[in-house]
Amino acid sequence: MTENHDKLKDSIAAYCLGALEQDEQQALESHLDQGCHECQEILTEMRLVVQSMPFSVPGEKPPAELKQRILTAVSTEEYAAPAVVSELKEGVARASKKLVEEAKQRWMRATWALSFAMVLSIIGFGVYTQSLKKRVALLENQVVIGAQLVEGLQSELDRQRRILNVVNSPNIRIVNLDGLDVSPSSQGVVYWDPLQSKAMFYAFDLPQPPSGKEYQLWMLRGTQPVDAGVFSLDEQGKGSSAIATLSDSAALTAFAVTLEPKGGSPQPTGDMYLLGVVTKG
Numbered sequence: 561m562t563e564n565h566d567k568l569k570d571s572i573a574a575y576c577l578g579a580l581e582q583d584e585q586q587a588l589e590s591h592l593d594q595g596c597h598e599c600q601e602i603l604t605e606m607r608l609v610v611q612s613m614p615f616s617v618p619g620e621k622p623p624a625e626l627k628q629r630i631l632t633a634v635s636t637e638e639y640a641a642p643a644v645v646s647e648l649k650e651g652v653a654r655a656s657k658k659l660v661e662e663a664k665q666r667w668m669r670a671t672w673a674l675s676f677a678m679v680l681s682i683i684g685f686g687v688y689t690q691s692l693k694k695r696v697a698l699l700e701n702q703v704v705i706g707a708q709l710v711e712g713l714q715s716e717l718d719r720q721r722r723i724l725n726v727v728n729s730p731n732i733r734i735v736n737l738d739g740l741d742v743s744p745s746s747q748g749v750v751y752w753d754p755l756q757s758k759a760m761f762y763a764f765d766l767p768q769p770p771s772g773k774e775y776q777l778w779m780l781r782g783t784q785p786v787d788a789g790v791f792s793l794d795e796q797g798k799g800s801s802a803i804a805t806l807s808d809s810a811a812l813t814a815f816a817v818t819l820e821p822k823g824g825s826p827q828p829t830g831d832m833y834l835l836g837v838v839t840k841g
């Protein structure tokens with residue numbers, strides 16, 4: 561049995577390749593049927609090796625003459641099996657090496673592809689971040705513009721309220737200002753509420769002031785001019801200003817507009833553009 565086992569064990573490789581004579585094959589199969597654990601393990605191993613070869617490396621099939629060599633070796637009772645095994649092992653080693661190389665290359669390709677994808681996504685993320693930053697900046701601008709608009713509307717609303725407060729007063733007085741020689745077509749009007757000591761002034765068709773100059777409104781108390789503030793013009797030559805307090809309004813005799821250096825003057829120095837006399841009544 562043991563002697564038989566040693567010989568049969570060496571024929572398992574040839575058996576896997578279908579290279580045994582029928583009686584040799586039957587002898588091995590009956591030995592395996594008797595339950596030789598070691599031979600069964602070798603057989604399983606060999607089968608795996610042989611099965612893996614055609615799939616992994618097509619070129620590594622056993623040479624066609626191998627069967628004949630094995631048959632010859634067996635029939636002449638040469639001890640040929642170890643050579644077959646080592647040939648198979650070499651084939652497996654070559655196949656394994658090739659598989660490992662292929663796996664390495666696949667891994668490298670995958671790594672490159674992954675790196676490239678990461679670079680792309682990093683660039684993409686950068687671009688996305690940039691566009692987000694731009695969008696945020698745009699939104700911030702819009703918020704600022706919106707806030708300015710609200711502020712502008714609020715101040716316009718306040719202005720309208722001041723006008724309404726003046727105009728709605730039952731004691732409202734209106735003083736018209738006429739354009740003088742420097743600009744005869746210009747006009748102005750003061751809505752004046754003596755009880756509330758408040759007034760709104762409007763100017764129309766004033767020429768745009770030269771740079772460094774500004775129009776200034778004056779109230780004349782007797783013949784004494786009192787500063788009522790500078791005002792700017794819009795593109796149509798319209799301007800307005802609120803006169804918060806008209807102290808000693810009973811003494812007011814006239815309103816006037818002169819062209820003064822920017823920021824205004826303590827006393828009028830430039831040409832007078834508008835003049836309106838307060839009629840007593």
Ligand SMILES: [Zn+2]
Binds near residue numbers: 596597
């Ligand atoms: Zn055995």
